[in-house]
Amino acid sequence: MSEPGLSGWLAQGAARVGATDARRLLAHAAGVEPSRLTLLDADDITEAFAERYDASLTRREVGEPVSHILGYRDFFEDRFAVTADVLDPRPETEELVRAALSAPFATLLDLGTGSGAIGLSLLKARPAATGVLTDMSEAALQVARQNAEALGVSARATFKLADWFHGLEGRFDLIVSNPPYIAADEMAGLQRELGFEPRMALTDEGDGLSAYRVICAEADAFLQPAGRLLVEIGHMQGPQVAQMMRDAGLDEVQVLCDLDERDRVVSARKPA
Numbered sequence: 001m002s003e004p005g006l007s008g009w010l011a012q013g014a015a016r017v018g019a020t021d022a023r024r025l026l027a028h029a030a031g032v033e034p035s036r037l038t039l040l041d042a043d044d045i046t047e048a049f050a051e052r053y054d055a056s057l058t059r060r061e062v063g064e065p066v067s068h069i070l071g072y073r074d075f076f077e078d079r080f081a082v083t084a085d086v087l088d089p090r091p092e093t094e095e096l097v098r099a100a101l102s103a104p105f106a107t108l109l110d111l112g113t114g115s116g117a118i119g120l121s122l123l124k125a126r127p128a129a130t131g132v133l134t135d136m137s138e139a140a141l142q143v144a145r146q147n148a149e150a151l152g153v154s155a156r157a158t159f160k161l162a163d164w165f166h167g168l169e170g171r172f173d174l175i176v177s178n179p180p181y182i183a184a185d186e187m188a189g190l191q192r193e194l195g196f197e198p199r200m201a202l203t204d205e206g207d208g209l210s211a212y213r214v215i216c217a218e219a220d221a222f223l224q225p226a227g228r229l230l231v232e233i234g235h236m237q238g239p240q241v242a243q244m245m246r247d248a249g250l251d252e253v254q255v256l257c258d259l260d261e262r263d264r265v266v267s268a269r270k271p272a
Contacts, residue, residue, distance in 0.1 A: 006040055009053065017060045025060065028070050029053035063192035076121040080147050085139035087201040088193075089117035092258040093178055096232050096265050097121045099256055105129060105173035109222060111164055111215065112136070112179050114201060116144030116157075119176065123153040132172070134162040136200065164214050171224045178232040179211030180204050209240060216244035219270075226272040230265055238263035 006026075013022030027034040029052040056069050065088055067073040073082045075089040076097050082088055100108075100122055106129055110119030113133035123131050135141050141159045148154040162168055182190070182203045194202060204210040212231065219229045229250060233241050238255040245253045250268035258264035 006037065006045075009045070013053065013057055016057050021060055021066055022057070024066055025056040025069065026053055029056060064196050065193045068196060073115075073117075075117045078121065078124060078151055080115050080117050080120075081143055081150070082115050083139075083143055084196055085137060085198060086114040086143050087178070087197055089115055092260070092262075092264055093118065093232055095256060095258045096176060096178065096230055097125075099265050099267055100174060100176055100228075100230050101125055103228065105228070107131070107170075107172045107224075108174040108176065109168070109172040110134065111175065111177035112201070112211075113144050113159075114140050114178075116147045118178060120144070120147055120151055120153055120157065122174075122176070123148075123156055124151050130156045130158075132158045132160060132168070132170075134160045134164075134168070136161070136163050137198065140198070140201075164211070165218045165222060168222065171222055171227070173224050173227050175215075175219055175223060175227070175229045176231070177211070177215055179215065181208045181211070181232075181234045181237060183208035208234060209237065212237075212241045212244055216241070216248045216250075219250070220248060223270040225270060227270045228267060229270075230267040232264060233266055235262035235264065238266060241266045242268075 009026055010022055013026055023034050027037050029049055030040055059069050060066060067082050067088050068084060071081060072079050073089050076094050080089060097118060108122055108129060108131040110131060110133045113119050113135050116133055119131050119133045123129055133144055138161055145159055148157045180201055180203050184203055184205045187203055242253050242255055245268040251271050252269040254267050255263050256265040
């Protein structure tokens with residue numbers, strides 16, 4: 001990569017990974033926010049900078065998510081550290097956070113928290129609330145703890161290594177989860193970026209519904225009277241998951257859409 005000047009670096013990167021990704025990776029290599037790229041001058045274009053940029057472009061060319069290269073993903077109102085040990089939080093998941101914030105809660109349980117994006121966003125938005133965040137991966141919990149510290153909510157968050165409700169105690173005003181919902185036979189057709197994320201966070205190695213069967217069947221024992229359950233779903237799973245909640249005796253079952261008008265969240269309330 002020898003062409004001088006900011007526009008030259010951007011052009012070369014865009015030819016390899018596209019203009020948007022090239023701009024983000026160029027800013028990352030320079031140690032600045034993308035909005036401050038125009039402030040760079042010739043003295044900032046060092047050999048070390050060129051090596052960092054080229055290495056980032058190479059990683060992106062083979063499909064590694066930009067968030068893994070940057071080490072973070074912006075989600076809802078904050079920035080979350082992400083690694084290959086956690087699911088990369090996506091904009092459509094923000095619908096679950098917004099829906100959860102539509103009613104008050106003092107205690108929450110986030111099942112399969114990953115980076116903590118859902119549960120920690122909720123704790124940040126409700127300064128009086130406390131939460132329990134669980135995951136089957138200790139590596140994921142370490143990332144969530146790091147994010148809790150960064151957001152200033154670690155004193156109100158408890159992290160537990162758990163397989164859904166196994167080993168948990170207590171009742172909560174709110175239970176949230178974004179469980180693995182991709183069917184095993186759909187995995188081969190996914191975007192290559194997903195190959196860099198933990199498989200256990202993507203698929204149940206079955207029909208994509210097994211986690212919902214457990215969560216819906218057992219949620220009643222962990223919900224306060226009038227407590228709410230909200231789960232993210234695949235866009236074709238709304239009817240099945242809604243029926244699971246009804247069969248479990250929950251009321252006010254709703255299927256909510258994301259900004260693309262796809263089914264994204266199923267919510268319900270335990271009878272008072």
